[in-house]
Amino acid sequence: MAASDSMFTHIRATIRKIPRGKVATYGDVAYAAGFPGAARQVVWALQGTSGLLPWQRVVGAGGKILLPGVKGAEQRFLLQAEGVAFSGLRVNMKQHRYAWPMLRRRKPQRTRRTRRK
DNA sequence: GCGCTGACGGGCA
DNA sequence: GTGCCCGCCAGCG
Numbered sequence: 833m834a835a836s837d838s839m840f841t842h843i844r845a846t847i848r849k850i851p852r853g854k855v856a857t858y859g860d861v862a863y864a865a866g867f868p869g870a871a872r873q874v875v876w877a878l879q880g881t882s883g884l885l886p887w888q889r890v891v892g893a894g895g896k897i898l899l900p901g902v903k904g905a906e907q908r909f910l911l912q913a914e915g916v917a918f919s920g921l922r923v924n925m926k927q928h929r930y931a932w933p934m935l936r937r938r939k940p941q942r943t944r945r946t947r948r949k
Numbered sequence: 950g951c952g953c954t955g956a957c958g959g960g961c962a
Numbered sequence: 963g964t965g966c967c968c969g970c971c972a973g974c975g
Binding site: 870 | 972
């Protein structure tokens with residue numbers, strides 16, 4: 833893709849690849865799109881395209897539904913309708929996490945934060 | 950022009 | 963298992 837394509841283009845394309853009955857985390861989407869660690873950008877991409885792509889298939893780390901209020905309930909409902917199994921308020925990632933095909937996983941070397949706490 | 954926000958993730962104490 | 967922090971980048975006040 834040309835540089836003129838915004839990162840959202842990649843993110844949206846990535847989200848659209850999630851098949852029915854599967855889910856992916858924000859981090860996975862960002863990672864698969866080529867932006868490791870840019871989970872927030874996934875949020876932005878979803879906000880501008882809600883309704884145009886399977887936003888319900890994107891959940892937080894561990895399969896947690898992060899949307900507040902009725903939106904969260906709606907997401908859970910839609911996923912269940914697709915056959916996604918839930919473990920309480922979490923998606924059963926073990927069974928429904930989407931295994932990105934041909935995903936060139938770059939090494940997350942940026943893990944050297946070593947910040948003080 | 951500057952800074953904060955946002956449906957977050959991941960690592961460390 | 964819990965809590966805190968920093969980093970991603972685009973949009974908007």
